[in-house]
Amino acid sequence: MEFLYYFGDVFTPVSFGLLLLGTIGGLILGATPGLSPTMAVALLIPFTFHLQPVQGLILLGAAYTSTVAGGAVSAILLKIPGAPANIATTLDGHTMAKQGHGAKALQLSFLASAIGGVIGVLLLIFLTPVLAQWALAFGPSHLFWLAILGVTVIGSLDTASVVKGLLSGCIGLWLATIGFDDIMGAQRFIFHPALGGGINIIAALIGLFAIPQVLTMFAKGRRNEGAEVIEVQKHSVLDAMREVLSRPRALSIGTITGSIIGLIPGVGGQIAGLVAYDQTKKFSPEREKFGKGHSEGVIAAEAANNAMVGPSLVPLLTLSIPGSPTAAVLLGGLLIHGIFPGTDLFDNHPDVAWTFINSMLIGQVLMCIFGLYVAGLAARVAQVPQSVMAAVVLGLAVFGSYSVQSSMGDVYVMASLGVMMYFLERFGFSAAPLVLGLILGPIAEANFIQGSMIANATDGLGAYFLGGTLNILLIAAVIASIVYSAWMELRSRRYTSKEEIMG
Amino acid sequence: MKKLVAGVALALTALTGGAAIAEAYPERPIMMMVSYGAGGATDFQARIVTMTAGNEDALGMPIAIINKPGAGGRVGWNWFATQADADGYTLGAYNVPHFIAQSIKGGVQYSTDSFEPIANWGADPAVFVVAADSEMNSMDDVVKFAKENPGKLTFSGAGLFVGHHIAALQLEKAAGVKMAYIPTKGGGAAAMKAVIAGEVMGGVNNLSDAFRAQEAGNVKILGVFDLERNAFLPDVPTLKEQGYDIDNASVNFRGIMVPKGTPQEVIDKLAASVPEMFKNGRVSKKMDAGGSPMHIMTRDEVIEMWAAREATLKELLAGL
């Protein structure tokens, strides 16, 4: 309960001002395509040079929480996921926006974010010592199996055909191997200098999601009929709250998945949203509504990716190990002020530690209030004429993918992947499994190579990858996931195979 | 319309592109490429040492950090050697011995001849760490275990042909043992996590990160891979003191360079002003607070250091 004691520090005028600034700034940065939370926090670090440690951290903490939620704005309105965390949000969120329910989608996403986020931070506050041990329990073999578990959901994610889903996933896994291999330093599939750095995940995300959408708008041509204008429906915040609370399954699956996955160093928030989305879909009786603008999809994805914020800082704050890229940047922000995370932080600078954590708690609430306030207005983006929209999204895609690391190569990769994805989408392939493969590929590979090196020096491959309770549990989960998908596929085939054959 | 625009564009490039860079350099913000991810030790230090660049007594223009991480730095340096504009507005951070070792090993598009050093800001020695609950308490314990179990002592480091790997090779050579070096993906932080979590028995890591981890009570530091003890760790002996013939070849020197072909006047101007920029009191205060040792060297000193390092590394890596 120590954290309550430091609550006052958050509400001094300067601190609260910074908190507001961080929250609003974070929402804007998060909504900018190409700016992942990591980059946004890195951009803010220089501002903290001039501040007290506590104030600097308030700014960074608020910015971290709100950039993660802000990514949902561009995901829903423009179908450009701001970060890997927001991929799952596009699936149902953007569909809702296209149907004129943008305001509702944004409200749901902010409310779900806030609920998931607050629970995540509370976990950080109360269970840190326990969670730290759990975070360390994941070695290379476990992370490898975890990545494989992620691969197994590829087939069932946002696609009509399991084979095409798996094939999309394979394309993603292959794309991830392009570039220098990280451990040996060998060059793989570098056909063009732009690929020298491998495929940047943010640039790929922008290309795979935004460009097909731009091309789809082009393909509709110069239309004059007014039928295209979308009626943006108003949606009251109270209704949105009722909707969120009436979906406890999506909310709890999202929050739990996000918290657990966020905790594991090296996997982090990248896949939290997607895994939560997939789980919710599997457990939902309204499975067939997913991907067509179903509120559960948005709630699960956003609850998960904000729930991950708190736990993702556990390894950093207790053990001084940054578990995610954003945590690494935050570590830099702490070090600049001479504060070392770890026991030192809680023993010698409890004011800094608890004010930082409190600021994330208040930040979640402020983010939600501010987000709800602008949701109705922001949703009007859907009314922008198609010709303007296509040109704007194209411009944002170019600037966004360039700004990731000031590289033209990333822009070329973004455009090439985007055009390819447009044509693949016309034939039943889908971007979400491809992206999941792109994210999971390097995790699986690096941990397999590293694990096998350790195994060869010690107990041997079999014992290392197959032994131990955690390994066995994960393998069981992998098998269960495959069996479940196969069973669902067979069952749905029996019912729908007739209608599927056409053309 | 399109043709006209293109024509005008070409004409304008011809007009402006040829004009030499005036003495007014720098006229616009400068970018600096760091070949490691945001939040890593190199990135963190680069951001601190360049924070005063915009002051009138330094360059008068801010320096923006651009991260191009991947494959132990190869991605960034390849880009820097082949694609960066040599106009003085694109700086790069170097890590010695990393890029020199990689260029000797081959498979990259750069060598010491591809770059012009400007100045060095820091020197971060490698240290040997074990988990706090490890039974090993000195380098002798480590070597004894390795002698009894050849190839079975696992220890982590941040990749192949980086400072940590050089230190590991030196240790194996000096002690005459075979050990299992495990390169991790994700830099020093991931290598440190492997040690703390007990995935490996020990590890080579940056002094600054190890110092912090020791303060947090997570690891023990058994030796420093440098010629002298470090001011941050006065109680930790060097490897040499413990009887292993290891010099400072693995010390991670960090500094600023430009691509070959940058105008000489620009190089001279940078070489004169950048070391002064590093000496700013605010910079050293922040670096000190973060546990990062500073070591300022001028352009001439760095040229000498690169050459010396290249000779040592060629010899060390010859057998691989």
Place this chain on the structure above:
Amino acid sequence: MSTPSLPRLQHIIASGLVAVVGIWIAWISYTQQPAEAFLFPRLISSVFVVLAIWTFIKALMGWTKVGHGLTVHEFANLLPGIVIALIYIFWAAKGLGFYTAGAICFFILLSLYDPAPHRELRTWIRRIIITAGYTAVMYGLFAMLLKVYTPREILF
């Protein structure tokens, strides 16, 4: 059925191309050295090839639903836009500078796809105003707020 329908034909071509890519990367993976570095690509490409050929056969036999395909009409609509977008991305952005090329491309695309009549002066004024607004917002966001380091502009 004698000749496959247009979407079916396109589907066969598309899945055939994917299969060719799969075979090609598998061939690269199995021939390149060092073998350790290509362990994963080999694994992935093997699965890739199997799945791609399966999909191709399914497409060939017509056992699967084919997606929407692309009509000739849609393709005619798409072509000018995609050509301009690609010129913008692969040449103009670097050649003319980000903001210059961005504004020009935006204006051309807007004029191409805007349903408002081309003959009226008002339409053109509106398009110029929208382009100017767009460029100003992009410049404010990326150059001033985020200080993104872009290649030199050709005009300023």
